[in-house]
Amino acid sequence: MITSTSNQRIKEIVQLQKKNRARNTEGVFIVEGIRMVREIPEDKLKALYVTEEFYKKHKAELPGNVKPEFVTPTVFSYIADTKTPQGVLAIVWQNKYTLADILKKGTEKKEMLLVLDNLQDPGNLGTIFRTAEAAGVTGIILSKDSVDIYNPKVIRSTMGAIFRMPFVYVEKLTDTIEELKAHQIQVYAAHLEGKNAYDEECYLNGTAYLIGNEGNGLRQEVADCADTWIRIPMLGQAESLNAAVAASILMFEAARQRRK
Amino acid sequence: MITSTSNQRIKEIVQLQKKNRARNTEGVFIVEGIRMVREIPEDKLKALYVTEEFYKKHKAELPGNVKPEFVTPTVFSYIADTKTPQGVLAIVWQNKYTLADILKKGTEKKEMLLVLDNLQDPGNLGTIFRTAEAAGVTGIILSKDSVDIYNPKVIRSTMGAIFRMPFVYVEKLTDTIEELKAHQIQVYAAHLEGKNAYDEECYLNGTAYLIGNEGNGLRQEVADCADTWIRIPMLGQAESLNAAVAASILMFEAARQRRK
Incomplete structure (x- = not known):
């Protein structure tokens, strides 16, 4: 039982919660709550921390392959990112994907990719992962200046999709987009100045959607790489849509067409 | 110039930020940031608070009909809900709508309504307002136990739609749904057990979508009032969608059909 917040392991966990660099140096991230913990692939679970109270109630639901470490409620509150923690937290190995992995996943030219340009809001990124799986x-491609996928708020909002959705951060988005095009993937930029409405295009073949930053949209040089600019028609005085909402509307239009 | 955080007006503003009851007693709410302040309808602006620095830079963008009150940066940080406030905050009169107002707004049986059952997340509610306008x-109908629309986080996420989208909180959602049906509005429940996919229904006539709570979905008695249960087909292991995302997909399917 770990009883002190000055325990070395506890200090390390706090660093993993707070710091992108600490997570990437160790190649891990943190997952909280039983619902998420149960979705961790067996070979990815590195360590498990629980309170005694949680363990007594939920022992049967815990993964069987890693012995949990007990911590006091005070220590648990200290390492938890959530305000009212359940009492279970896992250290999980990061998944490493390459662009090649992602391009292999789409079979028969049926790729559906999201390309996120400088997305900044953790809740938006998590919601995009969750919706994308559905x-x-x-696969999801992110510019290297996008918010860190392993940020605890992002992880929570993915609702488990983080364990299943391939993704890759790339150095230069414009180069990557050219690679997609070389793979016969049609690249669409969600853009306020798009000529065609999004539902006037066909997404039955390999498709990638470029989604921009919450405040500024797509960078010009990124938008310029797209094959086609599409817009989501808007009524009223609305100037734009939330980035996760815009991405969702596009993804589900492709899904709708592909179901027919 | 107000220089002290113990000033009576300042104390009142803090109450308005924090307390639903204080806002409803006075019939006002708070708006922050120049982008939102510029969208306040002229007759709704009650009071304006600025820092000197903000005023010097943005004087020309401020509404002309209410004289701003100056506060020191320290006092401004104290009354602001945001962490890095811009230096402008407005007290705005609440809009009062009735169900009759909302039903009048849809002309020629072309209503498109959202009915929110115990929605709890402020960001979701704000995003729903923003997307709904687009x-x-x-109109939007909320069960009385839904999150308060005048919560500062909700207001921010609406991106101004709060000033334009009619809404009403109702005592008993099931009674209200019966009223909608009496107005020949087709009522669809977004439900995991829906038989038809959402894109297999026609939304050209009066349409209302029932959207449930983030964790628990629609209450059974509310779902039972719907004419039709519809589902959003989901792939992978995704168990559900974020409430704002689900609502967005449905609204934009109706918009798509109505554009044809």
Whole structure:
């Protein structure tokens, strides 16, 4: 039982919660709550921390392959990112994907990719992962200046999709987009100045959607790489849509067309 | 110039930020940031608070009909809900709508309504308002136990739609749904057990979508009132969608059909 917040392991966990660099140096991230913990692939679970109270109630639901470490409620509150923690937290090995992995995943030219340009809001990124899985997206590509996928708020909002959705951060988005095009993937930029409405295009073949930053949209040089600019028609005085909402509308239009 | 955080007006503003009851007693709410302040309808602006620095830079963008009150940066940080406040905050009169107002707004049986059952997340509610305006929704109905629309986080996420989208909190959602049906509005429940996919229904006539709580979905008695249960087909292991995302997909399917 770990009883002190000055325990070395506890200090390390706090660093993993707070710091991107600490997570990437160790190649791990943190997952909280039983619902998420149960979705961790067996070979990815590195360590498990629980309170005694949690363990007594939920012992049967815990993964069987890693022995949990007990911590006091005070220590648990200290390492938890959530305000009212359940009492279970896992250290999980990061998944490493390459662009090649992602391009292999889409079979018969049926890729559906999201390309995120400088996305900044953790909740948006998590929601995009969650929605992408449901829509049949085959991979997510992020510019290296996007918010860190392993940020605890992002992880929570993915609702488990983090364990299943391939993704890759790339150095230069414009180069990557050219690679997609070389793979016969049609690249669409969600853009306020798009000529065609999004539902006037066909997404039955390999498709990638470029989604921009929350405040500024797509960078010009990124938007310029797209094959086609599409817009989501808007009524009223609305100037734009939330980035996760815009991405969701596009993904589910592709899913709708592909179901027919 | 107000220089002290113990000033009576300042104390009142803090109460308005924090307390639903204080806002409803006075019939006002708070708006922060120049982008939102510029969208306040002229007759709704009650009071304006600025820092000197903000005023010097943005004087020309401020509404002309209410004289701003100056506060020191320290006092401004104290009354602001945001962590890095811009230096402008407005007290705004609440809009009062009735169900009759909302039903009048949809012309020629083209209502598009959202009915929110115990929605709890402020960001979700704000995003729903923002998206609803863009999709052509004519009004939003909320169960009285939903999150308060005048919560500062909700207001921010609406991106101004709060000033334009009619809404009403109702005592008993099931009674209200019966009223909608009496107005020939087709009521669809977004439900995991829906038989038809959402894109297999026609939304050209009066349409209302029932959207449930983030964790628990629709209450059984509310779902039972719907004419039709519809589902959003999901791939992978995704168990559900974020409430704002689900609502967005439905609203934009109706918008898509209505554009044809």
